[in-house]
Amino acid sequence: MTPKIVAPAQPSDTVTAIxxxxxxxxxxxxxxxxxxxxxxxxxxVSATAIYNYFENKQALVKRVVSQGFERxxxxxxxxxxxxxxxxxxxxxxxxEAYIRFALENREYFRVIFASHAETPQxxxxxxxxxxxxxxxxxxxxxxxxxxxxxxxxxLVVLYLWTHVHGxxxxxxxxxxxxxxxxxxxxxxxxxxxxxxxxxxxxxxRPEGVSRAETGSVAAx
Amino acid sequence: MTPKIVAPAQPSDTVTAIxxxxxxxxxxxxxxxxxxxxxxxxxxVSATAIYNYFENKQALVKRVVSQGFERxxxxxxxxxxxxxxxxxxxxxxxxEAYIRFALENREYFRVIFASHAETPQxxxxxxxxxxxxxxxxxxxxxxxxxxxxxxxxxLVVLYLWTHVHGxxxxxxxxxxxxxxxxxxxxxxxxxxxxxxxxxxxxxxRPEGVSRAETGSVAAx
DNA sequence: CGGCCAGGTTAACGCTGTTAATATAACACT
DNA sequence: AGTGTTATATTAACAGCGTTAACCTGGCCG
Numbered sequence: 001m002t003p004k005i006v007a008p009a010q011p012s013d014t015v016t017a018i019x020x021x022x023x024x025x026x027x028x029x030x031x032x033x034x035x036x037x038x039x040x041x042x043x044x045v046s047a048t049a050i051y052n053y054f055e056n057k058q059a060l061v062k063r064v065v066s067q068g069f070e071r072x073x074x075x076x077x078x079x080x081x082x083x084x085x086x087x088x089x090x091x092x093x094x095x096e097a098y099i100r101f102a103l104e105n106r107e108y109f110r111v112i113f114a115s116h117a118e119t120p121q122x123x124x125x126x127x128x129x130x131x132x133x134x135x136x137x138x139x140x141x142x143x144x145x146x147x148x149x150x151x152x153x154x155l156v157v158l159y160l161w162t163h164v165h166g167x168x169x170x171x172x173x174x175x176x177x178x179x180x181x182x183x184x185x186x187x188x189x190x191x192x193x194x195x196x197x198x199x200x201x202x203x204x205r206p207e208g209v210s211r212a213e214t215g216s217v218a219a220x
Numbered sequence: 221m222t223p224k225i226v227a228p229a230q231p232s233d234t235v236t237a238i239x240x241x242x243x244x245x246x247x248x249x250x251x252x253x254x255x256x257x258x259x260x261x262x263x264x265v266s267a268t269a270i271y272n273y274f275e276n277k278q279a280l281v282k283r284v285v286s287q288g289f290e291r292x293x294x295x296x297x298x299x300x301x302x303x304x305x306x307x308x309x310x311x312x313x314x315x316e317a318y319i320r321f322a323l324e325n326r327e328y329f330r331v332i333f334a335s336h337a338e339t340p341q342x343x344x345x346x347x348x349x350x351x352x353x354x355x356x357x358x359x360x361x362x363x364x365x366x367x368x369x370x371x372x373x374x375l376v377v378l379y380l381w382t383h384v385h386g387x388x389x390x391x392x393x394x395x396x397x398x399x400x401x402x403x404x405x406x407x408x409x410x411x412x413x414x415x416x417x418x419x420x421x422x423x424x425r426p427e428g429v430s431r432a433e434t435g436s437v438a439a440x
Numbered sequence: 441c442g443g444c445c446a447g448g449t450t451a452a453c454g455c456t457g458t459t460a461a462t463a464t465a466a467c468a469c470t
Numbered sequence: 471a472g473t474g475t476t477a478t479a480t481t482a483a484c485a486g487c488g489t490t491a492a493c494c495t496g497g498c499c500g
Contacts, residue, residue, distance in 0.1 A: 014447085036488060048489080049448055057488065113393050114334075148424040158390075158412065159419050166386020170378075173333050192378065199379050203423030204368040234478085256457060268458080269479055277457065 015053045017043045022064045023108075030107045031114070034061065061111070068108050073130040075101050080138065086145025092197060094138050095164045099189050102168040110172060113165075135161060148201075163200065167192060235273045237263045242284045243328075250327045251334070254281065281331070288328050293350040295321050300358065306365025312417060314358055315384045319409050322388040330392060333385075355381060368421075383420065387412065 021042035025034045036057055040047040054060040079097030083090040102109040136157045142148045148156070171189055187195065241262035245254045256277055260267040274280040299317030303310040322329040356377045362368045368376070391409055407415065 012447095035486080037486080045447095046449060047487095048450085051489080052447055113389070146426050149426045151419075151424075155415055156419075156424065159416050159424075162386035162390055162416070163382060164386070165390055166382035166384070169333070169389045170382055170385055195375055196379050196382070199371075199376075199423070200419075201423050201425045203419070203421050204371075204376065204379075205421045206366050206369045255455085257455085265478095266480055268481085271458080272478060 012053075014043065014045070014049075018050055018053060018060070019064060019067065022060055023067070026061075026064055026111060027105065027108050031061070031111055036060075065112050068105075068112050069131070072101055072105075072109075072112065073134060076131065077134060086141040086147055088142070088147045091138055091142050091147065091160075092193075094135065095160065095197075096190060096193060098164045099168055099171075099193055103171065103189060106172060109168070113169075132157070160200070163196065164193075167196070232273075234263065234265070234269070238270055238273060238280070239284060239287065242280055243287070246281075246284055246331060247325065247327050251281070251331055256280075285332050288325075288332055289351070292321055292325075292329075292332065293354060296351065297354055306361040306367055308362070308367045311358055311362050311367065311380075314355070315380065315417075316410060316413060318384045319388055319391075319413055323391065323409060326392060329388070333389075352377070380420070383416070384413075387416070 018039060021039045022034055025038055025042070034057075036050055037047040039060070040050055043049075050060065054063065076094060076097050079100075080090045080093045083093055136153055139148070139157050139160065140153050143150050143153065143156075167189070238259060241259045242254055245258055245262070254277075256270055257267040259280070260270055263269075270280065274283065296314060296317050299320075300310050300313045303313055356373055359368070359377050359380065360373050363370050363373065363376070387409070
C-alpha cells in the first residue's frame, strides 16, 4: 500500500469513474441527460461528492469534452497514419474520418462543438491543440507534393475544414443517413463526401472558361 | 372536447405576445434563457397560462424557431431579389446573406439549427420549405446562365449549403469575428467568404493539371 | 494525543417544466 | 332568466435540476 504521493499527477479512482459516467451519459442522451445526480448515481456516490473534484457542472462537461476532443484527434491521426504523406488519399481519409467520427459519436461531437467557447481561453485549449495542426500539416504536405495547388495553408485548411464540418453539422441536424437530397436519391454521407471532393478539386466554374475570364466580371 | 392546442386562424393577442417574449428571450440569452416562467412574466400572465396555447416548452420553441426560419428565408430572398438572375453576384449575395444573418442572429440561428429534428416530420416542415427551394433555384439559374458548370443541382446546392453552413457554424463555435486564422491574420467572415469563393470556383487542383490526370491516381 | 484535511454525507434553497384542481368571464340554448 | 359549455386564467404542488451549507468520518502528521 504505497500512499499516493501526489494527488493531481495521477487521478483518483473516483474522479475517473465520474468522468466515465459523465462521458457515457453524454454519449447516450446528450447534454440534458448528463445531470450531476445521474452521474453520481452511476458512480455510487452522492451528487455533491462530485464537487470535490469539479467546480461545477460546466467544469465537468468541459473536462469530458476535452477528453473527447483528444479521442477525436487520435481517431483522425490513426485514420491517416498509414497513408502516403502528401497524397490525395491521405487528405481524403482525413475528411472521411472526420465525418465518420462525428456520425458515430453524435452526441459527443455535438457537445464538443456546442461548447459556446465563452472565454477566449476555451477556444485556445480545445480545438486548436492537436486537431488543427494535424489538419494543417496534412494540407501542407499535399501542397508540397503537388496534390493541391499552392495557397495560404491556413486559408486552405479553414476551407476544407469548413466543408467537412458543414457537411457533418448539416447531417447531424437533418438526418443520420443524409436524406438531404430531396429528389429521392438519398446519398449516404461518405457518398456525398466523395461527390463533393470532385467539386473541391475542380471547382464549379464552367468547363471551357479560363481563370482570367470569369474573374469578377460575371455580372452583365 | 380537446382544448385547441394549435393557434387559431387569427392568433389572439396573448399568443403573439407569448411568441414575441419567447423570441426576445431566445435572442438575448439562448435556449436556457427561455423559461416558461420568464416568458410568462414578460407577457404578464402566469406560467401555466402558456399551456393554453402551447402543449409544452418544446412546442413553443418549435413555433419560435419556425417563425425565425421564415424570417431567415425572407432575409435571404430580400438579399438577392435585386441582383440579376443567374449572375455570380446573386449566388455570392445569397451566401453572404446566409452568413450575415447567422452572425447577426447568433442565438436564433443556433437554435434553428440545433433543433435535433427528432421526428422526421420536423425536418420536412422546417428547413426544406422555402429555404432550400430558394437556394436551389438560384443555383439552377446560375447553371443555365453559364455562371457555374452543369451538374446535379441538388448536389451543388448541398455542396454550397455545406460550405456556407460550415463556415457559419465554425465561426459561431469559435469566435464572433473569425479569428480562426491562427497566424494573426484574423480575417473577418465576409473576407473569408470572398477568399473561399475563389476556391469554390476554381478548385484546389494544382495549376497545370487537367481533369483527367488527377482523377484518382494521386497516390504514389 | 491533538489537529488537520480530503472525501463523503444529508438538508435545503431556488430554479426548472409540468400537472391538477379551481375560479371567472363570456357565450349559446331552452 | 337560468343553465351548461368553453376559453382563459389562476394557485398549489410535484419531481427534477445545479448548487451551497453544515456536518461527519477516517487516515495522516507532528
